Amino acid sequence: MITAQQKQIKITLDELYTDAKNDQRRLMKSFAKNVFRPMQPVDFKDVYLSITKRQGEELIEIIKENRIKNVIEFGTSFGISTLFLAHGVIENEGKIITTELIESKAQRAIENFKNAGVDNLIEVRVGNALETLENYNQKIDLLFLDGWKNLYLPLFQMLEPNFHSKTLIYVDNADMAESQDFLKEISKDSYQFQNKYQGKVVLITRK
Numbered sequence: 695m696i697t698a699q700q701k702q703i704k705i706t707l708d709e710l711y712t713d714a715k716n717d718q719r720r721l722m723k724s725f726a727k728n729v730f731r732p733m734q735p736v737d738f739k740d741v742y743l744s745i746t747k748r749q750g751e752e753l754i755e756i757i758k759e760n761r762i763k764n765v766i767e768f769g770t771s772f773g774i775s776t777l778f779l780a781h782g783v784i785e786n787e788g789k790i791i792t793t794e795l796i797e798s799k800a801q802r803a804i805e806n807f808k809n810a811g812v813d814n815l816i817e818v819r820v821g822n823a824l825e826t827l828e829n830y831n832q833k834i835d836l837l838f839l840d841g842w843k844n845l846y847l848p849l850f851q852m853l854e855p856n857f858h859s860k861t862l863i864y865v866d867n868a869d870m871a872e873s874q875d876f877l878k879e880i881s882k883d884s885y886q887f888q889n890k891y892q893g894k895v896v897l898i899t900r901k
């Protein structure tokens with residue numbers, strides 16, 4: 695049964711996806727301003743870069759099926775993926791820690807969590823994930839990776855002591871060139887991969 699809280703999450707998500715339709719236009723503006731240097735996170739301060747609705751719906755199912763309670767998210771943006779995570783963990787009485795480098799994006803995400811009525815389930819840590827999660831020492835049931843790809847490996851290695859035998863690692867944009875070193879390195883260890891959405895997503899579990 696869908697609770698009133700979950701209904702409110704869906705309403706907020708619909709509003710955010712409507713606004714996210716302007717991502718392309720906002721991105722073009724940013725590209726035009728920054729043609730002479732490599733793009734940086736701040737160049738994406740006005741864009742969602744969110745997961746798709748289909749991914750989000752599936753995430754809810756993954757969380758329910760695996761009775762996931764403790765979620766760590768790398769890359770909050772305006773909170774679309776976090777809201778799907780919240781929708782899933784409500785029934786398991788779980789919680790989420792999410793981290794975002796850009797202060798203005800984190801503030802917008804916090805507003806969105808309040809509007810959806812789930813800010814009590816979500817702790818937002820503002821700053822570089824390698825610092826904001828440095829002393830994290832609780833068990834992780836789901837690690838959701840959707841930030842800068844060159845940080846996937848150091849972040850994974852930093853948080854690995856908190857994994858257990860059933861920990862799931864959800865890797866978004868796994869098909870991007872910048873994600874390949876991470877996937878190659880992890881494949882040497884006792885992890886197995888499941889490809890989804892033609893390789894856009896890789897779900898990692900222990901063998």
Ligand SMILES: C[S@@+](CC[C@H](N)C(=O)[O-])C[C@H]1O[C@@H](n2cnc3c(N)ncnc32)[C@H](O)[C@@H]1O
Pocket residue numbers: 735736738742743744745768769770771772773774775776793794795796799821822823824840841842845
């Ligand atoms: C692809 S977007 C996340 C989209 C979000 N997960 C969603 O589906 O709605 C990636 C986000 O990671 C953030 N980011 C980049 N480097 C980061 C870092 N070192 N620490 C924390 N967040 C970072 C960016 O500012 C950006 O908002």
